[in-house]
Every structure is written in structure tokens, then in C-alpha cells.
Amino acid sequence: MVDVRRVKDLHQFVGDELECKVIEMDRNRNNVVLSRRSVLDEARKQEREKVITGLQKGEKLEGKVSSVVDFGAFVDLGGIDGLIHISEMSWTHVDHPSELLSIGDTIEVKVLDIDQERGRISLGLKQCQDDPWKEKTKELKIGEIVEGKITKIVPFGAFVAIKEGVEGLVHISELSDEHVEVPEQAVKTDEIITAKIVDIDTDRRRVSLSIRQAKSGTVDESAEAESTTTTNVETEKSTATEIQDVSDTEEAMAAADKKPKKTTRKKTTAKETRGEKERKSRRRTSP
Known part of the structure; x- marks a missing residue:
């Protein structure tokens, strides 16, 4: 064992x-x-420990x-x-690593994870490149209503293409206001939806994404407008009733003031009349 890897031609070591x-x-x-491999392995192990700790x-x-x-x-x-x-090679789909890399290529990579015990290092190539997804989603805002095409249906929901290179997920619970057993009950592939x-x-x-909230949001706005209109009408009716009640009260008070009042004077006049009759009667009987 001359090297850590298999060597086909050993003549290269002659004289060394x-x-x-x-x-x-x-x-x-x-x-x-x-x-010789045992010596190289030991040397590589020491070098590996030195590199991995750094x-x-x-x-x-690089x-x-x-x-x-x-x-x-x-x-x-x-x-x-x-x-x-x-x-971790590209932000887009890669069928085989040979599409991007070849033996001997010098590249820049990012250290994603280090396993000291197992001596393993996980690297990332795409992390050293700009993420086109983040650039495309900068203009999107939470609460915005968007239109998209359903690209894939899975047991837990449906994926929707809302921009080139950007897909969103509509969870099965957000497909409809009604209970949905499977996503196919509410949507189908290639369907254009609003979410x-x-x-x-x-x-x-x-x-x-949510299809349910996109639909209910429109209904809620109409209901709110209808509720506001109804409230305004009720307020106007209530105000008109109050004004009418005040007017009726004022008219009643005015009418009461105009009615002739029964005064004590009339009763007093009646008593005085009876008194006069009695006095006249006494005068007639007196000698």
C-alpha cells in the first residue's frame, strides 16, 4: 500500500x-x-484535525x-x-453534480456544518451566489391578493406558481371554507386560482397562500358595507323618532297652555250665590 488511493503505475516511486x-x-x-499508506493516513489525520479545528x-x-x-x-x-x-449546489434543480462541477475545479464554498467527532464537513456552493428567489419575492407583500396556476397537488395541499421561479403552498386547510378530505375536491392541476x-x-x-381567505375577504368587505349601511339607516330612524317625540311633547305642552283653566273663582262665585239667597230668604222672613 503505497498511497491512500489505488496506484496503477508503481514505477513513479522507483528511486524515491x-x-x-x-x-x-x-x-x-x-x-x-x-x-506507506498507514504513514500517510496518520499524517492526514493530524492535518485533518488541525484543519477542522480551524x-x-x-x-x-476556496x-x-x-x-x-x-x-x-x-x-x-x-x-x-x-x-x-x-x-446545496444550485438554487435551481440539478439532475447530476457533473452538470456544474468537474474534478480539479477551484471553487468558493461556505461551511454549513462541522462534525468534529466523525471528521465530516458539509459545504454549500449555492450559498456563495445570489439567491434569485429573494430578489423575485421582494415585491410580494403579506395580505396581497395574487393570481397563480396550480402546478402540483400533494396530500397536504397544492403548489401554485405566482411568479416565474416562485411557488407558494396552499395548505389543505386553506383551500375552502368547507371541509376538504383531499385537495382534488377543491382544485385541480393547471387551474388558475386567486389566493x-x-x-x-x-x-x-x-x-x-390561502384561497379560502381570498374568497372570504371579498365577502367580509360586502358584509361590512351592508352592516355599515344598515347601521346608518337605523341611526337615522332613531334620530327621526327622537325628533318626533320632542316635537309631540312640545305641541302637547302648548295645547295644555291654551286650554281654559277651572279656577277657584267659579267655585267661590257659586258659594257667594248660595250665601246671597240665604240672606235674601232671612230678610223676607224677618218682621
Whole structure:
């Protein structure tokens, strides 16, 4: 074992002085088995520990692509390899890492995570590039009513394309005011719908939409207008009634003032009349 990787042509080492480790020895046969790889592995381990302890999460640095595999690409950071997972290569969909990277490419990467115990480093390539999604969603506002096309239906809702390169999710609970067992009961693929933006998460690159709130919002406004009109009419009726009551009261008071009052004078006159009759009667009977 001459190197950490398999070597096809060993002639390149002829004449070189190599530091090796004795891994097997047979004195009876005068046979000694050496390993240069063991020495290199130990040296790489020490170098790896030195490099990994010097790295910080979120740091950006340059590296060289050492290997390209189906699930990503390995990058040599100078003594230790880090992995760029295929999902961290581009903001757009990538079928295979070879579409973007080749062995020997020098690239800038961002340290996403460091596993000290396992000696693993997770890297990101797209984090060193501008995110077009954030630029496209700058003009969107929470509460805005937008029109979009349903691109995909899943058990928990439906995805809607509201701008080029920007999709939002309508959760199954936001599809309709009525209970929905499956999204297909309320919407279908390629259907053009109107929805309300209820949340925008730039960190997770998610837009939450609601068809139900977009519809109920229109109904609520009409109901509110109708309620306001009704309230105004009731207020006008109440005010007119109060004015009429005041007017009736004033007229009643005026009429009461105009009615002839029965005074004590009439009663007194009647008493005086009876008194006079009695006096006249006494005069007639007196001698």
C-alpha cells in the first residue's frame, strides 16, 4: 500500500525514499511487509484535525474539487475533504453534480456544518451566489391578493406558481371554507386560482397562500358595507323618532297652555250665590 488511493503505475516511486510502517514481519522467511499508506493516513489525520479545528461554521473559503459522485462532490480544503450535497449546489434543480462541477475545479464554498467527532464537513456552493428567489419575492407583500396556476397537488395541499421561479403552498386547510378530505375536491392541476399571501419566509424560501381567505375577504368587505349601511339607516330612524317625540311633547305642552283653566273663582262665585239667597230668604222672613 503505497498511497491512500489505488496506484496503477508503481514505477513513479522507483528511486524515491519513502517513509513506511512495518505492518507484518516473518523472520523465518525473511519477509517484511511495509505500508506507506498507514504513514500517510496518520499524517492526514493530524492535518485533518488541525484543519477542522480551524474552520468555523459560516466561513467561506476556496477548495479544489477532488471527486464527483451521484449525490454531490468532494472538495479538498487543504488536508481534509468536505462534501457539497447535490441539494446545496444550485438554487435551481440539478439532475447530476457533473452538470456544474468537474474534478480539479477551484471553487468558493461556505461551511454549513462541522462534525468534529466523525471528521465530516458539509459545504454549500449555492450559498456563495445570489439567491434569485429573494430578489423575485421582494415585491410580494403579506395580505396581497395574487393570481397563480396550480402546478402540483400533494396530500397536504397544492403548489401554485405566482411568479416565474416562485411557488407558494396552499395548505389543505386553506383551500375552502368547507371541509376538504383531499385537495382534488377543491382544485385541480393547471387551474388558475386567486389566493391571498398569508406568510413569506425568506430563510426557508416559502410562501404560504390561502384561497379560502381570498374568497372570504371579498365577502367580509360586502358584509361590512351592508352592516355599515344598515347601521346608518337605523341611526337615522332613531334620530327621526327622537325628533318626533320632542316635537309631540312640545305641541302637547302648548295645547295644555291654551286650554281654559277651572279656577277657584267659579267655585267661590257659586258659594257667594248660595250665601246671597240665604240672606235674601232671612230678610223676607224677618218682621
